[in-house]
Every structure is written in structure tokens, then in C-alpha cells.
Amino acid sequence: MNNPPAATPSAAPHKAAILAIILVSYVMIVLDTSIVLTGLPKIHQELGFTDTGLAWVQSAYTLTFGGLLLLAARAGDIHGRRRLLQLGLVLFTVASLAIGLAQSPAMLVAARAIQGVGAAIVAPSTLALLQTTFTQGRERTRAIALYSAVAGIAASVGLVLGGVLAEWLSWRVGFFINLPIGAAMLAATRRYLAESEMKQGRFDVAGAASSTVGMAALVYGLIRSAGAGWGDGLTQGALAAGVLLLAAFIAIERRAAHAILPLRLFASRQRNAAYGARVLFLGAMIGFFFFTTQFLQVVLGYPPSLTGLAFLPMTLVNFGVALCVPRLTRRLGNARLLAVGLATTALGMAWLSRVDAGTAYWLGVALPMVLIGAGQGMALSPLTAAGVAGVPAQDAGAASGLVNVAHQMGNALGLAVLVAVAGLGASQLAGVPLLAHRVTVALGGASAMLALALLLVLSARTEGKVA
Template sequence: MNKRAILAIILASYVMIVLDTSVVLTGLPKIHLEMGFSDSGLAWVQSAYTLTFGGFLLLAARAGDVVGRRRMLVAGLALFTLASLAIGAAQTPAMLVLARAVQGLGAAILAPSTLALLQTTFAEGAERTHAVSLYSATAGIAASVGLVLGGVLAEWMSWRVGFLVNLPIGVAMIWAARRYIPESPRSSGQFDVIGALTSTIGMSALVYALIRSASAGWGDLLTQAALAAGLLLLVTFVANERSAAQPIMPLRLFADRQRASAYAARVLFLGAMIGFFFFTTQYLQTVLNYSPSLTGVGFLPMTLMNFAVALQVPRLTRRFGNARLLAFGLLVCLIGMAWLSRVSVHSAYLTAVALPMVLIGAGQGMTLSPLTAAGIAGVPAQDAGAASGVVNVAHQLGNSLGLAVLVALHATGAHQLSGAALLAHRVTTALTASSIFLILALLLMVRLQRAPVVVS
């Protein structure tokens, strides 16, 4: 078994997923103008992707255990690549959102296989810690590179090119996977279709209600109906998982307080980070009047610090342990986010944006790898796919639900303001809420530090 080749395929495949989560962000103002999205509707360019991504992750993770992880990896790569082509060719908002949803489905098939293959290929201990650190560092770096790349392409070529570059990468990874990755043993079983449908539709309805509330208000009947339907379906999902013979989300994974805290903290952390990316991008372009390419470059203080710190995570983990490193990383990120949330229409980039970004980048670099390790700690081999699915679900749930909450909150107040002043106020509101997310995640990490590891 060529472990280096397998790791390279896993990392390259994961880069595609993360890159397309962030490459769109610096191109959002261009997409807004070119495609004719409304202010609140623009969030669906991101949420359509993250919703189907998070909604079908658990079912796809289970499918990898049943039909083979290499087969699912190849299928996910193929669907993701074709959807990228459709996004690049989209001519209407509806076509773009639909193609992003299909791309999210491809990512849902692809992502659990990458993490499960990493788990089963590398032995628990130093070898897996190194591989997980590279996996998490790749995620942070790809997200940051996507911001720069998206801005450069949006200004100098077209935002569409950021998606079309997936075509040669996807084809190459399909070939490499078939050549270097051995197929995993199949296990007998059945698919929890009811669980997949109730979780996906329930989360979609909940996110729709939150985003719609930003424009229609909470008194709107459709907003209320979507909220009620979403909550009812999610309650049904949990009840189904308790009684299903082979649930897509085994509730026993949450019996370990360490893993349960890590999942919840991941949701909160990613909710805060998507708010940082989504709203800071618009602040730089609309308030500070940066071009898309300069906006991408404006994120370099975070990108470079993230990269530098993420490379030190294995050494820091050995010295301080997962829980302490997590708590400190979240604290650093919180300080940076709270600082950045004070921006105004008169703020200077260096002191109000760049310096807080340094702290946010350092905090992110220290946080993602320990969060991933905590989410799969002590999981038996038969639950590897399900555990990796829950880690990725928490990641995408944080993105989609977090963004929906922040979009709903950022529209409140300051009705007397307009133009750049209004946007600056809304960015401040959203990033203040992101800071609160990080406070809650930090409190969970205090609980995690006290929790014993329990092997399921």
C-alpha cells in the first residue's frame, strides 16, 4: 500500500471541496451584480452547497461502509466535477443555486470517504496525528487560498473560472484513486433513507426560515411554517435514529462527552468563521472599496498565520494536549473576532482588519486539527464512516446554519442608515454574533478538558 500516494489523493480531493466553499466568497459581489441576486438571496449561493453537503453526508458515510470507500470517492469526484462545469455555465440565479446544490451532494459523497480512508490507512497514534494535522491544515490553507484565488479570478477573468479549474483536477484524482487506493471491504446492511430525508429537508427548512426572516420578518406565515416544519422534521430524525436498525447517525457516538462537545464546538466555530469570511469580504469591497483581487490579498494576514501555526500543531498537541490547545486556539480566535467586529465606515485596514486577522488565523490554525481529532477519538473501525460523517456534518451545519443565523441577525436595526454606513453596521452586528458563537465554543472546550475519553 502506497500511503503517501493515498494521502496525496485524500488531500487533493479535500482541497477541491474546501476551495469551492471559499472561492465563491470574494466573487460574491460580482455574482450579485451579474446574476441579479437579492441581498438575502445571495446567501443561497453558499447555503445551497453547504445544505446538501451537510444533509447527505451521513447517508454517504454509511454508503461508504456498505459499498466501498474507493467506489464512493470516485463517484463523489465525478459528480462534483460535473456540477462544477454546470456552475461555470449557469445563466440564471436558479441554475446557479441548483448546480451548487448538486455540487454539495458530490461533496457529501466525497468528504466522508476521504476522512474514513485516512482513519483506516494510518494507525492511531503519531502516524494518524500527523495525517490528521495535514488534513486539517490543508482545509484551512485551501479556504484561505480560495479567497485570494476567487478575488483574482473574479476581477481579471471571471468568477466562473474558479469552478471550471475543478475539471482537470477532478479527472486526475479519479484516475489516481482507481490506480492507488485499494477498495475497502464491504459490509452488509441497509440505508437509513428516512433519516437522510428528515435530516436534510429539516435542516433546509430551518435555514430557509432563518434567511427568509431577514427580508420578510418573523411575522411572515411562510417563515413560521418553514421554521415549524424544520423543527418537527429534526425531532423526527432524532426519534428515527433511536429506533433504526442501522442509523446513519448512531447516537452512541454522542455517548462520549469528548466527541459530543467537539461536534457542538465545531458547529459554533464554523458558524463564526463563515460569518467572518462572508461579511468581511463584503466590508472590504463595499465599505473600503477594495477590488476583488485586492480583497483576496487582504485576507493574507490570516492565510499566512493560519499556515504557519497549522504546521506546528503536531508539536503543540504533544506538548499541551488536544483540549488545552483547542481552548487556547478558540480564545485567540475570539479576541481577533471581537476586535474585528468593531469596524466602521472610517476604519483603517491595518489596525481594524489586518491585525485582528492575524489572531483569527492563528486561532483557526490551532483549532481545526484538534477538533477533527477529538471528533474521531476512540471510534471503533465499524463506526469510522459514521464518525467521519458526523465530523463533516458538524462542519457543514456550522457553515449553513451559522450563516443563516447571521444573515437573519445582521438585517436587524439601523433602519435610518444607508449605503456603506448601513453595511458597516450590519457587519459589526454579524461579527459580534460570531464572537458569541466562539464564547459558547470555548465554554464547551472547558467541559471537554474535564471529560474522560470513553471508547464506544
């Protein structure tokens, strides 16, 4: 049987097939971010992770994902987006197999880091394909709307599917699912995608290395502090190395001829507030998923399948509100809608932080989740718009990349901070009371993050509207 011929630039693009490739590839990334969450307690028990080490199952993925996004986007411009998308799909699929076969914490975390590299290549490639394939106006608006909608659906399905698989089969099955999907996407990219025009340029390897390693050191120091304490020498060394490497990254970007992060993007106070608010918002949300999952299973005794279903009040409301964002934006304006969304999320998170072993699900968990879901549905789209507001055309790609980096760094740093904070005042506790205490403290910290994000956004309005 002959292989299907690769698409050529002269052929008319098959837009329905290309949109399917974009959506399915993005779903695979989002699904793996959420499907692991409801399986965390099983992973904890089966592989023998420590309480603080468990955070690396998520942090290893988000660190490499966020740290390499800008470099991967640049690589697509130079070497061709189809070639890079295929490379990303191969890395992501092979790493998924390694995760499913992992027999130790070290093997699983290493495979998750490689999976994050694959995601960092796939994400900007799919976004670039969306922009270059669909013309400006109604066609592109529809494609972007579908792109945003499948993210909400995938996150919801991932939480439920991860719990069901962890209880009825194994948490490993959630990663094996990626094998046939990845293989199908590789075949589809060869058949339907033409290679993009390649450009001259060099990689800012020093910038990518210093930012990625610096963030990794910073996150490692924060996570280690939860177990070893702030006086530990390795904790202090990792934090110091992280700060120095990130300072070096800024210095490198000032002089780089082909910077992966043009510093002129930070000239606007409004965009700076949007980037900072996004880091804080995503940090709070990843903490919500990470700690609430453990609370439901360990403290309330829910099985993994029911844990996934327990998140539906949040995910369904989130999806429904997100569909109403265009109308809400016209009525309230971007800046006001963003402020309302952040305030609503903060209120729900503060309510949820009051949980304990005697909390009733419907009043103490489900209702706060409704507020959190509504707030997230209102906030994410305006945050994205604010992050690219006023950016000249030549910097549009870099600004979009920076929004994605803020998203992933919020996940990685936010979880690290909340894991460290969760251990405060818990030295005399053990077992279920210890976990209940950690959840309460962590969600309280997430509420503070959201309040700070709201203050950032409101303060930026003194310069004008946020978006």
C-alpha cells in the same frame, strides 16, 4: 490507445499515487468553499441576487454536503469506496461546469446543491482511503499531517485565487478549473485504486431525508426572516417544519437497525460540548469570511484581487500555528489549548466587529485577523480530537462522520443566523452605511458564538478533560 487497467485487490497499493488522489480530491472541495467567497460581490451584481438570497450560494453547498455525509459514508461501506469516490468526483465536476455556466440565481444555487452532494461523497471516501491505505503509526501520522496542511493552503489559495479571477477574468473561471482536475482524478482512481470489500447492509434513507430536509427548512426560515421578518407566515412555517423534521430524525435513529447516527455517541458530555462548540466555531468563521469579504470590497472599495490578499494575515498565521499544534498540545494539553484557541479567536472577532467606513486596514482589519488566524490554528485540531475522544472502535467511523456534519452544519446554520441577525436595526439605512451596519452586527454575533463555544468547552471540564 488502450485505457490503463484498473487496480485490483491483489496488486500492491501505490501509496504515493493514492495519497496524491486523496490530497488533490480534498483540495478541490476546500478550494471551492473559499474560492467563491471573494467572488460573491461579482456574483451578486451579475446574477441579481438579493442581499439575503446571496447566502444561499454558500448555504446550498454546505447543507447538502453536511446532510448527506453520514449516508455517503455508509454507502461506501456497502457499494465500495472506489465506486463512490468516482461517483462523487463526477457529480462535483459536472456541477462545477453548471455553476460556471449559470445564468440565474436559481440555476447557480441548484448547481451548488448538487456540488455539495458530490463533496459529501468524496470527503468520507478520501478519509476512509487514508485510514485503510496507511498503517497505524508514523506512516499514517505523516499522511494525516499532509491532509491537514493542504486544507489550510487550499483555503488561503482559494481566497486569493477567487479574487484575482473575479477581477481579471471572471468568477466563473474558478469553477471551470475543476473540470481538468476532476477528469484527472477519475483517471487516477481507475488506475491506482482497488475496490474495497463490500458489506451487507441497508441505507437509513428515512434518517438521511429527515435530517437533510429538516436542516434545509430551518436554514431557509432563518435566511427568509432577514427580509420578510419573524411574523411572516412562510418564515414561521419553515422554522416549525425544520424543528419537527429534526425531532422525527431523532425518533427514526432510535429505532433504525442501520442508523446513520448512533445516538450513543451523545452519551458523553465532553463529546457533546465538542460537537456544539464546533458548530458555533464554524458558524462564526463562515460569517467572518462572508461579511468581511463584502466589507472590504463594498465599504473599503478594494478590488477582488486585493480582497483575497487582504486575508493573508489570517490565513498565513493560521497555517503556521497549525503546524505547531503537536508541540503546543504536549505543552498545554488538548483541553487548555482548545480553550486558548477559542478565546483568542473571540478576542480577534470582537475587535474586528468595530469596523466602519473609516477603519484603517492595518489596525482595524489586519491585526484582528492575526488573532483570528492564530485562534483557528490552535482550536480546530483539539476540537476534532475532542469529538472522537473515548469512542469505541466500532463507532469510530460514525464519530468521524459526526465531526464532519457538525463542521458543515456550523457553516450552514451559522451563516443563516448571522444573515438574520445582520438585518436588526437597519430599517432606516441604505447603500454603504447599510452594509457597514450589517457587517458590524454580524461580526458581533460571531463573537457571541465564539464566547458560547468557549463556555461549552469550559463547562465540560467538570466531567474531566475535554479530550
